Amino acid sequence: MHKRTFTLVAAALLGGQVAAHAESKQEDAVEYRQGMMMGMAWNFGEMGAMVKGKVPFDQARFAFLAGRMATLAPMPVEAFTPDTADVKSEVKPELWKHLDDFKKRMKDLEDATAKLATVAKAGDEGATKEQFGATAKVCKGCHDEYHKKHE
Amino acid sequence: MHKRTFTLVAAALLGGQVAAHAESKQEDAVEYRQGMMMGMAWNFGEMGAMVKGKVPFDQARFAFLAGRMATLAPMPVEAFTPDTADVKSEVKPELWKHLDDFKKRMKDLEDATAKLATVAKAGDEGATKEQFGATAKVCKGCHDEYHKKHE
Numbered sequence: 001m002h003k004r005t006f007t008l009v010a011a012a013l014l015g016g017q018v019a020a021h022a023e024s025k026q027e028d029a030v031e032y033r034q035g036m037m038m039g040m041a042w043n044f045g046e047m048g049a050m051v052k053g054k055v056p057f058d059q060a061r062f063a064f065l066a067g068r069m070a071t072l073a074p075m076p077v078e079a080f081t082p083d084t085a086d087v088k089s090e091v092k093p094e095l096w097k098h099l100d101d102f103k104k105r106m107k108d109l110e111d112a113t114a115k116l117a118t119v120a121k122a123g124d125e126g127a128t129k130e131q132f133g134a135t136a137k138v139c140k141g142c143h144d145e146y147h148k149k150h151e
Numbered sequence: 152m153h154k155r156t157f158t159l160v161a162a163a164l165l166g167g168q169v170a171a172h173a174e175s176k177q178e179d180a181v182e183y184r185q186g187m188m189m190g191m192a193w194n195f196g197e198m199g200a201m202v203k204g205k206v207p208f209d210q211a212r213f214a215f216l217a218g219r220m221a222t223l224a225p226m227p228v229e230a231f232t233p234d235t236a237d238v239k240s241e242v243k244p245e246l247w248k249h250l251d252d253f254k255k256r257m258k259d260l261e262d263a264t265a266k267l268a269t270v271a272k273a274g275d276e277g278a279t280k281e282q283f284g285a286t287a288k289v290c291k292g293c294h295d296e297y298h299k300k301h302e
Contacts, residue, residue, distance in 0.1 A: 032193040035186025039226065042183040071222050075190065 029079040036076035070117040180230040187227035
């Protein structure tokens with residue numbers, strides 16, 4: 001991962017002997033946005049375990065996770081650029097035809113996660129779980145449209 | 152990526168028919184921490200291009216990127232757990248023998264990136280570039296110790 005980005009920075013700044021790598025800027029972009037999506041899934045998954053009652057509901061931890069997810073939500077969109085369309089990824093080709101709709105959905109996610117962070121911090125467990133469900137629907141709606149199904 | 156985490160959440164909350172996947176919790180953890188590292192590299196790479204003069208120095212953008220990196224820096228460490236030692240990753244086995252040192256280095260990174268965000272926001276270009284270099288050394292020091300070299 002991030003071979004090229006880190007290598008370039010390290011080589012330029014620290015003077016190390018570092019070989020060139022094959023990863024392209026477009027491959028870096030795909031890896032970056034997948035990383036940010038995974039970051040959201042990681043936090044969302046732990047919140048989900050609380051919502052489902054698999055682990056006890058811990059309001060402070062939930063609020064912390066929701067805050068992290070809200071911080072991550074605005075990050076990936078800048079890397080969904082048409083020049084990455086040919087890089088292997090989990091994006092359906094439809095996304096590139098409906099990029100404005102996709103960006104609107106990502107903005108909806110920003111709003112939903114920001115609200116989740118606010119509600120979770122306020123501490124009402126019922127309202128928190130409700131907003132978690134609303135956020136999950138935003139995730140799923142966009143995945144249904146633009147994310148390849150896992151086999 | 153994040154098949155398991157997203158699938159579990161979606162299946163439980165949205166009632167979809169979703170097949171079970173093979174990814175383990177430990178594999179998710181590796182993917183998560185790699186994603187957060189890639190997020191840092193993405194932001195750091197763009198800052199580096201400015202420091203190196205490959206693109207014009209844009210103080211507002213630099214401060215934005217430094218802020219994102221400072222936000223990401225505390226995130227990956229929780230996923231460096233000994234139960235992930237057997238998952239294929241770019242971590243040298245030494246890391247698991249020196250986990251306290253690794254965590255100290257990650258804390259140093261938090262501090263360095265927080266300072267970078269503060270300095271960049273204040274707007275002195277020279278001081279910003281200096282703190283960028285200091286941050287790069289923290290990155291490189293830890294990679295040299297605990298990150299497998301890229302071929």
